[in-house]
Amino acid sequence: MDSYTIGQAARLLGVSVDTARRWADAERFPTRREGTRRMVDGPDLAAFCVEVAQEGAGDGEEAPYTSARNAFPGIVTAVTLGDVAAQVEIQAGPHRVVSLLTREAVEELGLEVGARAVARVKSTSVFVDRT
Numbered sequence: 001m002d003s004y005t006i007g008q009a010a011r012l013l014g015v016s017v018d019t020a021r022r023w024a025d026a027e028r029f030p031t032r033r034e035g036t037r038r039m040v041d042g043p044d045l046a047a048f049c050v051e052v053a054q055e056g057a058g059d060g061e062e063a064p065y066t067s068a069r070n071a072f073p074g075i076v077t078a079v080t081l082g083d084v085a086a087q088v089e090i091q092a093g094p095h096r097v098v099s100l101l102t103r104e105a106v107e108e109l110g111l112e113v114g115a116r117a118v119a120r121v122k123s124t125s126v127f128v129d130r131t
Contacts, residue, residue, distance in 0.1 A: 002042035002114050006031070009040045012075050012116070013052060014093035023048075042114020046077045049091040070126075072097050072119040076111055090119045097121075 004012070009029075010020035024031045024038060029048040031038040074092030086106040090097045097119040111117060 001112075002116060003034075003039045004042065004045055006038050006040070009045055012045065012073070012093075013049060042075065042112075044114075046075050046091065046114050049075055050077050050096075053091055053094050053096060070121045072121070074117060074119065076113055076115045076117050079106060079111055079113060081106065088117075090117050092119060 006020050006024060007017050010017045013020060015023075021038075023029060024040070029040060030044050031040050033039070072090065072092035072095060074090040074095075074097070076088060077091045077096075078087075078089040080087040081103050084103055086101055086103045088099050088101065088106060088111055090099070099119060109117075
């Protein structure tokens with residue numbers, strides 16, 4: 001099972017390290033000590049990422065105007081395995097990305113809830129809004 005430092009968790013959540021520390025201090029997600037470091041277990045962080053995205057939470061700052069080059073780093077929040085196919089959900093900041101791929105690919109990549117992953121998207125129909 002993957003574990004994350006507070007700094008890594010902050011990056012995955014799209015917030016500052018101070019915000020992630022405040023959330024951990026307020027027991028919004030559980031942490032444990034490994035030596036001098038506070039660690040978050042992957043499944044706990046995955047659940048919290050989904051909660052934050054559903055709340056529309058953040059640290060109060062607006063998202064920057066950017067084109068992310070179609071790469072969405074995040075954390076796996078769900079894996080559904082079929083006989084041949086699989087569905088993987090990734091929470092990338094406030095974005096939920098769902099991918100259908102082969103079961104073999106999921107197993108080879110070791111994708112499980114709490115694992116870090118990057119969703120890469122190639123499409124001929126991409127709509128870009130400036131807000």
